[in-house]
Amino acid sequence: MNDAALFFQLSVQLGTPFLLATLGGIMCEKVGHLNLGIEGMMMLGSFFGFMAGFLSHNPVLAVLAAVAGGAFGALIYAVITVTLKGNQTVTGFALTIFGTGLANFLGKPYSSQIMDSTVSAALGVHSIAGLSKIPFLGIVLFSQSLFVYLSIVLAAAMLFYFQKMRFGLAARMVGESPGTADATGINVDLYKYIHIILGGALCGLGGAYLSLVYVPYWQDNITAGIGWIAVALVIFSGWNPVKAIFGCYLFGILKGMAVKFQGISLSVLGLKISIASQVMDMMPYILTVVVLILTAIAAKNRSVGPASVGKSYFREDR
Amino acid sequence: MLRIERKTDGKFLHQRIISVLIALAVAGIVIAICGYNPIVVYREMLEGSFNSVYYVQQTIQKTIPLLIMGLGVAVCFKMNFINIGAEGQFYMGAVAATYVALNVSGPPSAVTLLEMFVAAFLAGGIWCLIAGFLKSKWGVSETLVTLMLNYIAIKLVSYLQYVLWKDPKSLGFPKIANYPTDLQLKSVFGIHAGWIIAIILTVFVWFLLHRIKLGYEISVMGANERTARYAGMNTTRILLLTSLIGGGICGLAGMIQASGVEHTLNDQMANGMGYTAIAIAYMAQMEPPAILIVSFLFSILLQGGAYMQISMQIPSATGDVIQGIILLFILGSEFFSRYRVIREHKQKEEAK
């Protein structure tokens, strides 16, 4: 029983950077911006968080630096796609190239350096008194690092924000129909900026989790493609922050299985089926494509996801 | 008060060149802030790309896959089919070529090479066609599908490399067998023959886009789908053909890289070049001659970066940083060619 609990505990940890990145992606797409720069923002957050933590030995500063790093990348993206009405797809790309490059470049001196233990410990595993004694769940959910707790809280907060708060509703309107939002007096550009930057901050946190707690030494390309997968997970979770939790943890389970078992062998109806770990790695993407197809069929003529994703808003075009 | 309105006569080329120059300057500042001398850095990059015949060859060798994938991507982009799956199509082409290379024996190598060629084109083409089909049938976003297909392709290659096609002779190290030497592209002027193919493809794509009816239909569809339909064009057919051809060209890049450089198949081959190719196509505005020049410039950054890492211990990521900054500046400067900023005087209130 304990083995299983430990396995799921690992899965949650594996899923957490995905969750934070996905939440960041959702934040951005809700206001109509497809941000393919998630990987770049994660790298920026990861590095600046690491550098701050390494040099200052202060966990709070480390987290703040990570948030700032991700937000900085998002700001560049926002200026180009919101104010300068640049192409969202390519700008996201450019941000990834730039962000990853800059983080790798600045991080060379820190290569293979381990994060300061004060910081790792402070942000690391803290069992929640009482709750952590619950069998199974206690280990899986309540003996985790601060990042894990934070990510779950943020996901719930985001859902509440979008569904129940007037700013969240306004943000959704901006993403669905900027012209209509504009007509009711909502400042479309301001909402876009704020949410894109917040999204970047979340991605930065995701990256920081890796460099501050999970890994926790610095290496080139520490995020290893998590940001790209997050793009898929945003769709997979239907742009819903709480569904994202499940999607990302499911992902974490798949990844955990790939790591632990080097593939799985199943006995189905008497036949032995072996699935290599690489094939299992493919699963999330294949599933996402399936989800994309099904959603498109169901939506018929309407769009999938916030309706204005990918388009620049220009008032005079009205 | 500032107001913006659309311009109808954009002077793109001037804008882009100025943006690049400004970007290089800004990148220089960033480099300086990080403690390196930007002039030294740029000089070393150029040295590392041109200082000897060997280096020039290396630079050109890096241009080849970028150029070819840039062409493939450009064909799709011209039709407004946002194919970001160049990386995956590259790998599928390499997979198909490898299968032929390692399993077909008998015919003379020239014939086998041709088969590899065709197989790679079809594999890459079909991989992209999947996205094209899904778009035409159900309107599924090709951007997201091609992105997902990238990962599936990479994982497939990993699977082949680590499991299915793992070479028993490589002593436990996960590797696929090398191509027989006569199926490795020969060297011409010190660079593998892929460069000849690349130039032919450049001319071919130029012809396709400018001189052939399909290319015209692609342009019209990319400009305005409604107009295309009204003109009686078979938009579905154009979509499917375009995705097939664009993906096929990217597949060829994979075959050439496998046969000419790596001499095998592995999951690190593309190394993000597929994504860089997208940036290149966009910057070159989908024009083949420009794609040639821009990919060459980008490979200077790549080659120069690699050289700097070895010779001066400056991280090769510098190349990426510069690339990123240039791209961001160009994207930002588009604004000034598409819109005009007008200063408006606030209208005085009439109080009669």
Next chain:
Amino acid sequence: MEKSTEVELRHIKKCFGPVKANDNVDLKVYAGEIHAILGENGSGKSTLMNILSGLYAPDGGQILMRGEQVSIRSPKDAMEKGIGMIHQHFKLVEALCAWENIVGGMKNHVLLGKKRVLAEIRTLCGKYKLQLDPEKKIYQMTIGEKQTVEIVKALYRGAEIMILDEPTAVLTEQETERLFEILREMKAGGCTVIIITHKLQEVMDISDRVTILRKGVSVDSILTRDSNAERLAELMVGRTIDISVPYVEMPRNRKEPVLSIRDLRIAERGAGEKLKINRLDVCSYEILGIAGVADSGQKELCETITGMQKATGSVQLKGTELIGMDPRAMMKQQIRIGFVPEDRLGMGLAAGLSISDNIALRSYRSEKGLFLNKKEENIQAVDLIKNYNVSTSGGNQAIQSLSGGNIQKVLLGREIDRGADFFIAAYPVRGLDIGASNFIYEKLNEEKKKGVAILFIGEDLDVLLGICDRIAVLHSGELMGVVEAKTTTKEQLGLLMMGQKLEGTEYAAN
């Protein structure tokens, strides 16, 4: 007892470039009345209401509410002053629920408070006897339901003055009845309603007073019960005809039907019929005009004939049935129809391409082989530029950098050069100056002399009366009648355009 003036617009001026959309317009709306604003296209009625609702700022004049001057600089200002506008094209977010649309963007409570909002909506609906399911998503609603959401949205935000822009244009008969009931309830509840319309029946049915605008000027403002159809028509279109448009007389006996329409119907889910033409012929050697306010079915007619729109019935071009064919099928069957669409850069041309490329759009297929014959295309472009006096640096210039008039010339030239027997020109001189317009009239007359049958869709009655042989009038998608251009009056046309059927005009001169 004199009612108090709720809203007054005094001496309103608004120009768009050289065009005087509103030229010293006065409007007085009394509290608690339903006031209709009647006018044809270009009369300035929409501009006036956009000023009142804050979308435009007037160049001159004042807005007064209850006798006091106010400044309305944005839709938010208007809303704060209790003015709510319901546009013809709804401003609703499809993916959200009705209640979210109603409350979205309001700056009161931080927490949405769904229960509270739903209760408030229910109260509001009860007061005005409105039927609305607040939790239904907009994309699931019929047009009538969406309009109700817009009305509730305005009422929820405190609107006491409601402006409705052509509200029945998209409604069925029953939905129109329902709307009128709602408006009566609102009036009873103390609201003031302004309704922009071009439909005579609406004015007579629902309004207390009507103000008529014509060519940017307010012509008159009268009590509805003191008016009648003829008077309103005459006020709306004026009496004198200004004929400076060239006309070519062709002998009657040479005219034969080229395009024959029978029992044409386009039905639309939940919104009545979009197009209903029982019988219409366009003959050779003639220009048949189509008159009607905007969105009366002109676009649908054009798109049906050219294969972009599905319909039932029969549309025959010299014996070949067009219904059931799409543009590709037409091309395969060698059916040629010259068409200058209303949406030039959207449908007729490809905005990002050069002049030469655009000209080749219709003819590239006939070039032999796989390759484009660029030389041939260049020659075509040079010829066209010369023949149609297009002011450009050459065939390679991007088409969207040309002026509106020149773009139109390229389009016209390309279509005329196809040598078709049937030609459709939809609003061909819209936005053009006198010189360019006259050029186009001359070219059309030239084609008429060659025997081409021409369908001319226009919005300026003077032009139609000048250049056409006969004029067919569309109203809400229905063919009201066909009249002889040289013997009809503007008043007659005005009545038809407003939905009044006239004796003896049904299939005149067919």
